[in-house]
Amino acid sequence: MPNKNDVIRLSRYRNALVRLRALNFVKVFCDNLADATGVSAAQVRKDFSTFDISQNSRGGYDVKELLKRLNKILNKDTTHEFIEVGAGNLGKALLRYPGFARSGIKIVACFDVDPDKYDRQAEIPVLPIEELDDFVREHQIRFGIISTPDVAAQQVLVRMISAGIKGVLNFASIYLRGPEDCVINNINLESEIENIVYFVNLAEKSK
Amino acid sequence: MPNKNDVIRLSRYRNALVRLRALNFVKVFCDNLADATGVSAAQVRKDFSTFDISQNSRGGYDVKELLKRLNKILNKDTTHEFIEVGAGNLGKALLRYPGFARSGIKIVACFDVDPDKYDRQAEIPVLPIEELDDFVREHQIRFGIISTPDVAAQQVLVRMISAGIKGVLNFASIYLRGPEDCVINNINLESEIENIVYFVNLAEKSK
DNA sequence: TAGATTGTTAATCGATTAACAATC
DNA sequence: TAGATTGTTAATCGATTAACAATC
Numbered sequence: 001m002p003n004k005n006d007v008i009r010l011s012r013y014r015n016a017l018v019r020l021r022a023l024n025f026v027k028v029f030c031d032n033l034a035d036a037t038g039v040s041a042a043q044v045r046k047d048f049s050t051f052d053i054s055q056n057s058r059g060g061y062d063v064k065e066l067l068k069r070l071n072k073i074l075n076k077d078t079t080h081e082f083i084e085v086g087a088g089n090l091g092k093a094l095l096r097y098p099g100f101a102r103s104g105i106k107i108v109a110c111f112d113v114d115p116d117k118y119d120r121q122a123e124i125p126v127l128p129i130e131e132l133d134d135f136v137r138e139h140q141i142r143f144g145i146i147s148t149p150d151v152a153a154q155q156v157l158v159r160m161i162s163a164g165i166k167g168v169l170n171f172a173s174i175y176l177r178g179p180e181d182c183v184i185n186n187i188n189l190e191s192e193i194e195n196i197v198y199f200v201n202l203a204e205k206s207k
Numbered sequence: 208m209p210n211k212n213d214v215i216r217l218s219r220y221r222n223a224l225v226r227l228r229a230l231n232f233v234k235v236f237c238d239n240l241a242d243a244t245g246v247s248a249a250q251v252r253k254d255f256s257t258f259d260i261s262q263n264s265r266g267g268y269d270v271k272e273l274l275k276r277l278n279k280i281l282n283k284d285t286t287h288e289f290i291e292v293g294a295g296n297l298g299k300a301l302l303r304y305p306g307f308a309r310s311g312i313k314i315v316a317c318f319d320v321d322p323d324k325y326d327r328q329a330e331i332p333v334l335p336i337e338e339l340d341d342f343v344r345e346h347q348i349r350f351g352i353i354s355t356p357d358v359a360a361q362q363v364l365v366r367m368i369s370a371g372i373k374g375v376l377n378f379a380s381i382y383l384r385g386p387e388d389c390v391i392n393n394i395n396l397e398s399e400i401e402n403i404v405y406f407v408n409l410a411e412k413s414k
Numbered sequence: 415t416a417g418a419t420t421g422t423t424a425a426t427c428g429a430t431t432a433a434c435a436a437t438c
Numbered sequence: 439t440a441g442a443t444t445g446t447t448a449a450t451c452g453a454t455t456a457a458c459a460a461t462c
Contacts, residue, residue, distance in 0.1 A: 005429085007405050011398040012382050019381075029443070038384050042431050049445060057437040058443045074401045075408050093300030098356075099380055103397040105404070142407060149305075166410070167403035169396075173306055174226075175219050177245050183406040185399045189376075190310040191218040192392045194281045196374035197312070198214050199390040200349060201282050203373070212453085236419070249455050256421060265419045265462045 002050055007074075009047055012037045014070040021063050029060040080105045083141050083165075085156045086148035087112040087126045090171060094147055095124050107145070109135060113152075129159075136163035146170040157184070209257055214281075216254055219244045221277040228270050236267040287312045290348050290372075292363045293355035294319040294333045297378060301354055302331050314352070316342060320359075336366075343370035353377040364391070 016036035020028055034041040048054065053069055055061050071077055082100075084091055087110050094100070095107055111129045112118070119126040127135065135141070144165045146156050153172035160168060167183045170176045173190045223243035227235055241248040255261065260276055262268050278284055289307075291298060294317050301307070302314055318336045319325070326333045334342065342348070351372045353363050360379035367375060374390045377383045380397045 003429090004402060004406075007402050008398055011395070011401050015380060015382070015397075031443090037382060040431065042433095043429095045443095045445060046430075054445070057445070058441095059438065060443075073405075075404050076401070080404050089300040089303045093296040096296045097396065099397045100400065102380075103400045105400055143403060167407040169399055169403060173222060173309075175222070175244060181410055183403050183410075185403055187394060187396075187399060188218070189304065189394075190222075190306045191215055192376055192394060193307065193310045193312055194218050194283070195211060195214050196350060196376060196390050196392055197282050197287050198280075199211075200374040203388055203390075210453095238419090247455065249457095250453095252419095252421060253454080261421070263462065264421070264460070265417095267419075 006047060006050060009037070009039060009043070010051065010070060010074060012039075013044070013047070014067065014074060014076075017063055017067045017070065021067065025063050027060045028063050028066065032060075076104050078104065080143055081139065081141055082107045082143040082145055083132070083136060084110045084145040084147060085112070085129065085132070085160070086110075086146060086152070087114075087117045088147065088149070091145075091147035094145060094171075105143070108139065108141070111135075129156075132159060133163045136160070136165060141165060143167045144169075146172055146176075148172060150174050213254060213257060216244070216246060216250070217258065217277060217281060219246075220251070220254070221274065221281060221283075224270055224274045224277065228274065232270050234267045235270050235273065239267075283311050285311065287350055288346065288348050289314045289350040289352055290339070290343060290367075291317045291352040291354060292319070292336065292339070292367070293317075293353060293359070293378075294321075294324040295354065295356070298352075298354035301352060301378075312350070315346065315348070318342075336363075339366060340370045343367070343372060348372060350374045351376075353379055353383075355379060357381050 013033055016033060017028065020036070030041040030044045033044045051073055055065065082105055084094060084107050091110065095110060100107065107124055110124055110126045111132045112126055113129050117126050118128060142165060144160045146153055146168060148156055150172045153170060153174050153176060157168060157176050157178060161178055161182055166181065168178070170184060170186045173188050175186050176184050178184050220240050223240060224235065227243070237248040237251045240251045258280055262272065289312055291301060291314050298317065302317060307314065314331055317331055317333045318339045319333055320336050324333050325335060349372060351367045353360050353375060355363055357379045360377060360381050360383060364375060364383050364385060368385055368389055373388065375385070377391060377393045380395050382393050382395070383391050385391050
């Protein structure tokens with residue numbers, strides 16, 4: 001029932017709550033969350049309604065309780081294991097990205113085609129792509145990150161899916177789609193840049 | 208009139224066309240673009256209509272002509288200069304990200320608070336954050352990338368905007384907003400991950 | 415010409431907002 | 439109790455799709 005945007009907003013509420021908790025907030029109202037996240041108060045209430053989040057009809061929400069609830073819904077209570085394919089600049093940076101650990105995810109291995117990149121001793125080992133299938137099956141990995149060049153992305157996806165991966169975060173500038181039962185989120189940095197440039201230029205032209 | 212999603216789809220059509228051209232396609236039909244990008248053919252026609260793209264009412268589009276048109280609309284004909292703030296792992300990886308050059312953007316300088324990161328001799332120099340304002344004004348930079356830790360993001364944004372920057376790509380896990388005349392695109396990797404985990408778990412539960 | 419595809423308008427669908435009764 | 443905020447339903451708004459006349 002909830003769609004991608006609903007869950008994205010839930011993430012944002014959670015994020016705001018973490019910061020509010022750090023400021024010692026005990027109670028929080030719909031209006032507070034709306035202000036903090038840039039959505040309308042009606043939207044906040046609607047979202048809580050669709051996720052069956054309610055407290056006592058008045059007097060706002062207890063910050064800690066609400067956070068617990070959101071953490072539960074967003075599966076933040078357990079750690080999720082990911083693999084990554086593509087140990088280039090971006091790929092290596094992502095291996096060390098602190099936000100992932102914070103998000104409760106752990107990248108357990110990286111794969112690449114380039115023998116120069118292999119490193120079995122590293123904390124997060126870099127292995128030959130041929131080992132992906134066995135590794136994924138053996139460790140029952142369900143999530144993957146694609147940080148390869150564009151040309152390789154499609155075939156990497158196919159490989160991941162056939163090995164049993166169900167959720168993919170794709171950084172290649174190609175819009176990837178998969179079967180029904182597979183979740184693919186595409187992050188296209190080139191598109192985002194083009195988008196910014198477009199609207200800034202538009203604003204300047206119309207002056 | 209066109210909104211963010213319209214322009215994002217335009218980017219995708221462009222991307223698909225680049226690949227089709229590489230395959231020596233001369234003509235392309237709405238249906239081809241629809242298949243290649245995962246949108247409906249009606250959507251493709253609607254989008255072309257809103258951007259006043261038309262050719263001859265039948266017989267599809269000339270790939271090269273259409274590409275030219277999209278490049279023009281998306282401002283791919285000129286190079287755009289960016290600055291970046293935050294020379295951590297992600298920041299450094301982005302400096303070397305080949306997709307940016309391909310997108311016609313050039314990061315001309317990076318800024319950080321950490322003196323250990325300064326490097327004036329590098330191809331893309333890393334400078335003290337205090338020099339941001341003068342640099343932006345002097346070089347008339349309009350675009351910026353934020354790749355700092357979350358806690359710094361908000362104040363970096365304020366600084367960028369007061370220096371005259373109009374478009375920002377934000378990688379911190381905080382949803383940033385700015386004034387009316389400023390375009391901010393937030394890329395929240397944590398949210399994306401949470402999103403994938405949510406939907407994969409949901410699918411597994413409902414089995 | 416007949417057939418096929420476009421460009422655009424109208425119809426549908428879904429998401430956001432407004433409103434208000436229920437509640438503490 | 440009176441006042442204020444929630445939770446939910448109905449109204450509005452916008453985006454996507456369907457349909458079809460225009461066109462080559």
